[in-house]
Amino acid sequence: MPRSSMHLKPVPRPATDYTSPTYWNGLIKMSLSKFFILNALYQQPMHGYEIARTVEEMTRGCCSPGEGTIYPVLKDFEAGGYVTVMSEMVQGRERKVYALTELGRQAFRVAVSSWMDVTRCLKESEAMLDAEAPSETPDTCCR
Amino acid sequence: MPRSSMHLKPVPRPATDYTSPTYWNGLIKMSLSKFFILNALYQQPMHGYEIARTVEEMTRGCCSPGEGTIYPVLKDFEAGGYVTVMSEMVQGRERKVYALTELGRQAFRVAVSSWMDVTRCLKESEAMLDAEAPSETPDTCCR
DNA sequence: TATAATACATCGATGTTCGATGCATAGGAG
DNA sequence: CTCCTATGCATCGAACATCGATGTATTATA
Numbered sequence: 001m002p003r004s005s006m007h008l009k010p011v012p013r014p015a016t017d018y019t020s021p022t023y024w025n026g027l028i029k030m031s032l033s034k035f036f037i038l039n040a041l042y043q044q045p046m047h048g049y050e051i052a053r054t055v056e057e058m059t060r061g062c063c064s065p066g067e068g069t070i071y072p073v074l075k076d077f078e079a080g081g082y083v084t085v086m087s088e089m090v091q092g093r094e095r096k097v098y099a100l101t102e103l104g105r106q107a108f109r110v111a112v113s114s115w116m117d118v119t120r121c122l123k124e125s126e127a128m129l130d131a132e133a134p135s136e137t138p139d140t141c142c143r
Numbered sequence: 144m145p146r147s148s149m150h151l152k153p154v155p156r157p158a159t160d161y162t163s164p165t166y167w168n169g170l171i172k173m174s175l176s177k178f179f180i181l182n183a184l185y186q187q188p189m190h191g192y193e194i195a196r197t198v199e200e201m202t203r204g205c206c207s208p209g210e211g212t213i214y215p216v217l218k219d220f221e222a223g224g225y226v227t228v229m230s231e232m233v234q235g236r237e238r239k240v241y242a243l244t245e246l247g248r249q250a251f252r253v254a255v256s257s258w259m260d261v262t263r264c265l266k267e268s269e270a271m272l273d274a275e276a277p278s279e280t281p282d283t284c285c286r
Numbered sequence: 287t288a289t290a291a292t293a294c295a296t297c298g299a300t301g302t303t304c305g306a307t308g309c310a311t312a313g314g315a316g
Numbered sequence: 317c318t319c320c321t322a323t324g325c326a327t328c329g330a331a332c333a334t335c336g337a338t339g340t341a342t343t344a345t346a
Contacts, residue, residue, distance in 0.1 A: 015223055016301095018177075018250035024257035030302075030333055031174040032261065034161075039268050049293050059264045069334055071295055080158055092342055093293055107161035112272055114167035115265050118175065121202045122258050125182050129255055173302060173333075192324050212303055214326055235311055236324055 025062065033065035035115065037073055038100070038108040041083065045099035048074060074098055082107055168205065176208035178258065180216055181243070181251040184226065188242035191217060217241055225250055 017023055040046065040054040048070050056064040065073075074096075077083045082104035086097045100108070160166055183189065183197040191213050199207040208216075217239075220226045225247035229240045243251070 016219070018181075018220075018223065018225060019246065019253050021253055021257050024254045025260075026334090027174045027177070027302080028257060028261055029335095031170045033334065034170070035268075036264075039271075042271070047293075048295095049291095058267075059261070062260050062264055066335060067294080068296080068336065073333095075295090076159070077161075080161065082161060091292090091344095094341090095293070103162065109272060110162050110164055111167045112265075112269055114164050114171060116269060117168075117205050118171055118202070119262055119265055121179075121205055122255075122262055124201075125178075126255055126259060128182075128185070129252060169303090170333080172304095176303065190324075191326095192322095209304060210325080211305065211327080215303095218326090234323095237310090238324070 029063045029065070032063045033069050034073055035108075035111050036063055037065065037070060037077075038082075038104065038111060041098055041100045042105065042108050045086075045097050047095045047097045051098075077104065172206045172208070175206045176212050177216055178251075178254050179206055180208065180213060180220075181225075181247065181254060184241060184243045185248065185251050188229075188240050190238045190240050194241075220247065 036055040036059060037051055039058065040051045043054075046054065048067070051070055051074075052065065052067060074083065077098070078085055080103075081101060083098045083100055086099070088095050088097060179198040179202060180194055182201065183194045186197075189197065191210070194213055194217075195208065195210060217226065220241075221228055223246075224244060226241045226243055229242070231238050231240060
């Protein structure tokens with residue numbers, strides 16, 4: 001028996017499947033959670049749990065940050081002065097309603113602007129594909 | 144002197160500036176390096192160093208993955224069968240020319256498709272901003 | 287009396303990228 | 317002749333973002 005297979009072969013690293021939409025959606029999500037949280041709050045003040053559902057709906061499931069993401073981010077936003085918090089009790093349950101400050105609104109505008117830049121680049125990538133294989137765009141949205 | 148300030152105050156965490164384009168561009172970059180590397184190779188086979196310059200140009204500086212990103216990624220792509228490598232010597236310098244396999248091309252098409260989904264969501268976010276403050280889009284691109 | 291939905295919060299694990307560092311050659315500036 | 321820049325590959329620790337599991341608690345529903 002080869003010695004190398006006896007010890008310390010923890011996990012062979014399943015090798016990422018780059019042809020899986022799941023992979024790319026996960027990766028994309030990685031840089032959009034904060035963006036969409038700001039986006040939701042830009043529409044109106046709301047509490048953490050509501051943000052989760054709002055973003056889910058807004059992005060049609062493309063990007064739905066988990067609670068493990070949302071609450072730490074909100075805490076960070078609060079510490080930086082991007083949101084203010086109002087605690088309220090509704091039917092015995094605590095609710096922390098977050099509202100964007102002017103600084104928070106400014107942050108979101110910058111974020112949109114930055115994303116628009118890359119969006120243009122992405123459009124060009126799509127155009128390149130369309131040029132060789134026209135008529136695509138199945139509009140499946142994340143599945 | 145308060146004891147808590149004597150020990151273990153490593154770095155106060157400078158607090159992220161979410162109103163800085165630099166922050167958002169950095170975050171965005173985070174999920175687009177692999178995408179643009181595939182994009183470059185989709186156009187034609189090239190070597191690592193060339194990929195860096197091509198992506199830089201392609202994205203007008205929006206997303207320029209460093210070498211510390213590119214080489215590990217290429218190695219990963221090779222291991223997964225997404226690219227093939229041809230080593231050549233040019234003027235005494237080694238060059239490893241990478242070419243996409245059909246699997247690699249497929250991966251890129253999936254990636255584009257996934258990105259198009261979010262692009263639609265981003266468009267809507269921009270539309271929301273434009274509704275309240277029309278005539279923006281300065282087209283500064285990353286600065 | 288479970289179960290689901292609401293609502294908050296934390297923590298370790300995973301994955302992505304950066305920046306520094308290292309090696310090596312070629313060519314031009316001083 | 318030596319320094320610096322550009323080319324070209326490669327690695328590694330640190331920083332950061334997000335997930336998934338876990339925990340607490342209340343209310344409504346089955």
